[in-house]
Amino acid sequence: MTKRTHDIRRYPGFLPMTILCLTLLYAPLIVVTIYSFNSSNSITNWEGLSLRWYVDVFTGPEAEKFKRAAWNSFTIALIAATTATTIATLAATGMIRAGQFKLRTLSFGLISLPLMVPEIVTAVATLIFFNSIGFVRGYTTILLAHIAFCIPFAYMPISARMQGVEDTYEQAALDLYASKRQAFTKILLPLMMPGIISGFLLAFIISLDDFIITNFVKGAGVETLPTAIFGAVKQGIKPNIMAISTMLLAVSIIMVTISYFISKSDNKT
Amino acid sequence: MAAGAASGGSARSDTYKEARTWLLMPSWIVLSLLVLAPVVMMLIYSFLTKEFRGGVIWEFSTAAYDQFFCSRGLFGDEPCSIEWTYIQIFWRSIWQAAAATLLSLVIGFPTAYFIATRPEKIRPLWVFLITIPYWVNLLIRTVSMKFVLRDQGPLNDFLMATGLIDDPLRIVNTNFAVQLGLFYSYLPFMVLPIYASVERYNFSMSEAAADLYASKWTTLRRILLPAVKPGVIAGCILVFVPSLGSFLAPDLLGGAKNFMIGSLIEEQFKGNAGNWPFGAAAAMILLSMVLVILMILARQQARAQKGAEA
Numbered sequence: 001m002t003k004r005t006h007d008i009r010r011y012p013g014f015l016p017m018t019i020l021c022l023t024l025l026y027a028p029l030i031v032v033t034i035y036s037f038n039s040s041n042s043i044t045n046w047e048g049l050s051l052r053w054y055v056d057v058f059t060g061p062e063a064e065k066f067k068r069a070a071w072n073s074f075t076i077a078l079i080a081a082t083t084a085t086t087i088a089t090l091a092a093t094g095m096i097r098a099g100q101f102k103l104r105t106l107s108f109g110l111i112s113l114p115l116m117v118p119e120i121v122t123a124v125a126t127l128i129f130f131n132s133i134g135f136v137r138g139y140t141t142i143l144l145a146h147i148a149f150c151i152p153f154a155y156m157p158i159s160a161r162m163q164g165v166e167d168t169y170e171q172a173a174l175d176l177y178a179s180k181r182q183a184f185t186k187i188l189l190p191l192m193m194p195g196i197i198s199g200f201l202l203a204f205i206i207s208l209d210d211f212i213i214t215n216f217v218k219g220a221g222v223e224t225l226p227t228a229i230f231g232a233v234k235q236g237i238k239p240n241i242m243a244i245s246t247m248l249l250a251v252s253i254i255m256v257t258i259s260y261f262i263s264k265s266d267n268k269t
Numbered sequence: 270m271a272a273g274a275a276s277g278g279s280a281r282s283d284t285y286k287e288a289r290t291w292l293l294m295p296s297w298i299v300l301s302l303l304v305l306a307p308v309v310m311m312l313i314y315s316f317l318t319k320e321f322r323g324g325v326i327w328e329f330s331t332a333a334y335d336q337f338f339c340s341r342g343l344f345g346d347e348p349c350s351i352e353w354t355y356i357q358i359f360w361r362s363i364w365q366a367a368a369a370t371l372l373s374l375v376i377g378f379p380t381a382y383f384i385a386t387r388p389e390k391i392r393p394l395w396v397f398l399i400t401i402p403y404w405v406n407l408l409i410r411t412v413s414m415k416f417v418l419r420d421q422g423p424l425n426d427f428l429m430a431t432g433l434i435d436d437p438l439r440i441v442n443t444n445f446a447v448q449l450g451l452f453y454s455y456l457p458f459m460v461l462p463i464y465a466s467v468e469r470y471n472f473s474m475s476e477a478a479a480d481l482y483a484s485k486w487t488t489l490r491r492i493l494l495p496a497v498k499p500g501v502i503a504g505c506i507l508v509f510v511p512s513l514g515s516f517l518a519p520d521l522l523g524g525a526k527n528f529m530i531g532s533l534i535e536e537q538f539k540g541n542a543g544n545w546p547f548g549a550a551a552a553m554i555l556l557s558m559v560l561v562i563l564m565i566l567a568r569q570q571a572r573a574q575k576g577a578e579a
Contacts, residue, residue, distance in 0.1 A: 029410070044421045098280065118511065120530075132314070148303035163281060180287075211517065212531075245413070249405050253404070
């Protein structure tokens, strides 16, 4: 029976398609990573391995610009992800551990709104909003916009985890005369940690990656890494851009991998 | 479960019932102020008068929508006849997004099916493999795609070295390059819902079909596909919708000839040629299209849910 089921499940051509799919997904990233180690000035010819362009990123003529952009990207991602994770954790508690209520569907709609509205529309709307209230565009406007669109990304893993955590532990604490605040901070939050960390990491990557919204709400002179890279790429792809891209790629992959293993080890327990 | 997810699942307990308002307040405030209010403000701006050099004059006007839909001749004094320029850009975007969706479906369906029929233990690893590139910066992915596809790029080098072609293929700045870029941007959105529905599919139905002498492909077409249809539709919409308003892939891979909605909107807010009310109106039209599509999806999923319960 198992053998026959196996046969029925298999379709010729599906394996090659999967391989084609993975090739299309990974080949461009691998090629750019390889070429970032090229010692040549041109992006076309291969002249041997070197770390030259990585050195260039940190010490070359554009180093100051990239350092400032990287600092902006990093601090915005850190503050936005922390704030969004805090808001999302509170919201998840209100949604999942505070009974049924009338505005529940509406609240969920509001939380997932940034996922439904196309990014370019959010970008235009946010720009118009800041303009209409006379808010000068710059670091703060980028940060505020990032906090908003990071919330649903932090919310998803946190609410998934909260659905999975039994409330018997909190009930036990309450039976032993813990206050609700203590049940929340001493019992629920520690149990929620894997979800909270995943949520934070996803929000962090989403903020780090954002180009479109940042491009609209940034003021003159304030750049994040993606907007700086976009500006540079408009003049043509240069080897130092590939070195920066490879580093950013590594950061994203490391963070996603950490998030994956946290949720995996979590499923086992 | 799908319907439960759509409304955020059910409440697990009511331990913190008294604090509910305070728990939800920060998200309400931040999202109404930074997402909802801006969209309302955008709607208002689309009905204001444009100011040269960007910005608006607070005076009611339907000029932005008029410019979008109406052609009034060289001096602007003729009666309205349909203006095709912008409708054409929207039409091209719809067409490009549809082509990208089809490409994602053709490659994504076999992949999702393949993953769903692996041993249960290694499935998460496969899913992880498919989603990693999604978490890599979209700009970097699009630039990488351009790097590989360009005329003197590695793909052409490789094809010429193997003797398959004599002259480099011109891929960048074509429709196909944009479709490939969109495929690359949103593929996981196609694979994941299809994977989820194939994983739930009961393969004894395929077996029953085989016992009744149905061929493999007949089984696929008549039994499997109808069963996983909700996943396929969800996947198609999840790729189509963001493709429609995408900016990076058409801008970097398409060039000036393959202008899409995203670039049209962006242009209105950059530099002196900008027309804010017109950009707001174009964004409103895009948003309305997307909301209609999402409402159709929600209705279709609710119906599928009812069908599953019956």
